[in-house]
Amino acid sequence: NAGVTQTPKFRVLKTGQSMTLLCAQDMNHEYMYWYRQDPGMGLRLIHYSVGEGTTAKGEVPDGYNVSRLKKQNFLLGLESAAPSQTSVYFCASSWMKGTSGELFFGEGSRLTVL
Amino acid sequence: GESVGLHLPTLSVQEGDNSIINCAYSNSASDYFIWYKQESGKGPQFIIDIRSNMDKRQGQRVTVLLNKTVKHLSLQIAATQPGDSAVYFCAERTYKYIFGTGTRLKVLA
Numbered sequence: 001n002a003g004v005t006q007t008p009k010f011r012v013l014k015t016g017q018s019m020t021l022l023c024a025q026d027m028n029h030e031y032m033y034w035y036r037q038d039p040g041m042g043l044r045l046i047h048y049s050v051g052e053g054t055t056a057k058g059e060v061p062d063g064y065n066v067s068r069l070k071k072q073n074f075l076l077g078l079e080s081a082a083p084s085q086t087s088v089y090f091c092a093s094s095w096m097k098g099t100s101g102e103l104f105f106g107e108g109s110r111l112t113v114l
Numbered sequence: 115g116e117s118v119g120l121h122l123p124t125l126s127v128q129e130g131d132n133s134i135i136n137c138a139y140s141n142s143a144s145d146y147f148i149w150y151k152q153e154s155g156k157g158p159q160f161i162i163d164i165r166s167n168m169d170k171r172q173g174q175r176v177t178v179l180l181n182k183t184v185k186h187l188s189l190q191i192a193a194t195q196p197g198d199s200a201v202y203f204c205a206e207r208t209y210k211y212i213f214g215t216g217t218r219l220k221v222l223a
Contacts (some may be wrong), residue, residue, distance in 0.1 A: 033211065042203060042211035042215040051211060090157055096209060101146025103211050108157050
């Protein structure tokens, strides 16, 4: 099993450009999340999804859009990138049932907006 | 609103000593509390979790304590080793996971 896979791992954008980060998980998890992490900071929730076809806003949703057309994929889009969106982005997935609270993370995608 | 915070941004301990990292949470409806370790340039690594109906759980060299009365969570690392140097995050879960700001643990030789 690959777990949670994020692509691309690195990207440099110019202000105003758009891009999409792809997250894929092969664990049949219902819940998926996108976080951003700025240097020396914690993880802040951007958007999340509790199932295929559903999305919801997290703590810092402005400037981002998401889609969950398939259960295994969760896409994060930036329509018009800004330097403030320079960050490391982590995708994660989990079950909500069962005997573990573990959240499974991808390796991260480092985005630089010039 | 929901928040998870940490009391100490940096903790320095001597190798071989025990480490205690603290965390405060605010949402009484959280069903799980989780600790993660993050090394520089890497993603968060799961350490241990505790369900809200428990007050203590032990793993290999780690113990998590949950005090629901004062909404406090702690991670104890026994016999701290150089490889334990990292940033540690607590998180609380309802249907989403909210993370604290993190504590940097430095292990002194």
